[in-house]
Amino acid sequence: MGLRAASSKAPHPGPPATGPPSPAAGPMPYDRAMKARRLLLCLLCAVLGCHPAALQRALRAPNPPAAVSLPECEWCGAAEAPKKLHWRTRVAPEAEPGEPLVISGTVYRSDGETPAPDVILYLYQTNDAGFYPKRGDETGNGRRHGYLRSWLESDRNGRYEFATIKPGPYPGGSEPAHIHATVTEPGQPEAEIDSFVFEGDPFLTPGHLAMYRGRGGSGIVRLALDGEGVWRGTRDVVLEP
Numbered sequence: 342m343g344l345r346a347a348s349s350k351a352p353h354p355g356p357p358a359t360g361p362p363s364p365a366a367g368p369m370p371y372d373r374a375m376k377a378r379r380l381l382l383c384l385l386c387a388v389l390g391c392h393p394a395a396l397q398r399a400l401r402a403p404n405p406p407a408a409v410s411l412p413e414c415e416w417c418g419a420a421e422a423p424k425k426l427h428w429r430t431r432v433a434p435e436a437e438p439g440e441p442l443v444i445s446g447t448v449y450r451s452d453g454e455t456p457a458p459d460v461i462l463y464l465y466q467t468n469d470a471g472f473y474p475k476r477g478d479e480t481g482n483g484r485r486h487g488y489l490r491s492w493l494e495s496d497r498n499g500r501y502e503f504a505t506i507k508p509g510p511y512p513g514g515s516e517p518a519h520i521h522a523t524v525t526e527p528g529q530p531e532a533e534i535d536s537f538v539f540e541g542d543p544f545l546t547p548g549h550l551a552m553y554r555g556r557g558g559s560g561i562v563r564l565a566l567d568g569e570g571v572w573r574g575t576r577d578v579v580l581e582p
């Protein structure tokens with residue numbers, strides 16, 4: 342299409358979109374336009390105290406890219422999920438330093454008994470040192486949450502499982518170590534649930550416990566080491582009515 346347009350004998354519709362705008366009274370001859378431009382640059386540089394060539398280069402420089410805004414919702418992530426999801430996922434890559442951890446459970450409807458299939462769980466967490474690490478190529482809320490994040494979708498029996506590392510508490514803070522989570526039921530908006538926290542965490546004080554509202558069922562997980570040195574725990578997620 343492009344080649345055919347370039348060789349067309351049809352009259353040119355006007356100046357190319359990237360060219361200089363034409364004055365309303367008609368095009369100025371090229372040499373006159375250049376002289377006028379040079380004169381304008383010299384005048385500007387006389388005022389600003391710069392070299393005309395430098396100003397010309399600055400004027401030709403492309404505009405800096407517009408700042409990319411972050412998603413309005415700070416904790417959301419379901420909209421960024423890959424198209425194909427499985428009921429099991431890995432949050433931290435296998436090479437990520439830290440103690441290996443596997444959490445599993447069942448997603449139930451609000452009656453706490455009926456398994457809920459096809460529910461998207463979005464998870465993100467700190468690394469072993471308590472930071473949300475970033476590689477610099479994150480998109481969407483990955484720019485907030487870092488690369489230790491993933492998605493899964495409960496299977497037809499409501500089952501889910503994710504492998505990761507034990508998150509570290511925020512450095513110098515008093516927050517219990519935690520894994521953030523949201524749930525998205527088919528046709529429903531994404532909802533934040535209580536973070537996964539771990540029984541025995543010294544920062545899990547009565548004050549903190551009072552802050553947890555049981556959204557998605559209790560997020561307090563008891564961990565046990567298996568024979569292969571992997572921490573394992575279970576949490577059943579109960580959806581809101």
Ligand SMILES: [Fe+2]
Nearest residue numbers: 466467519521
């Ligand atoms: Fe956090």
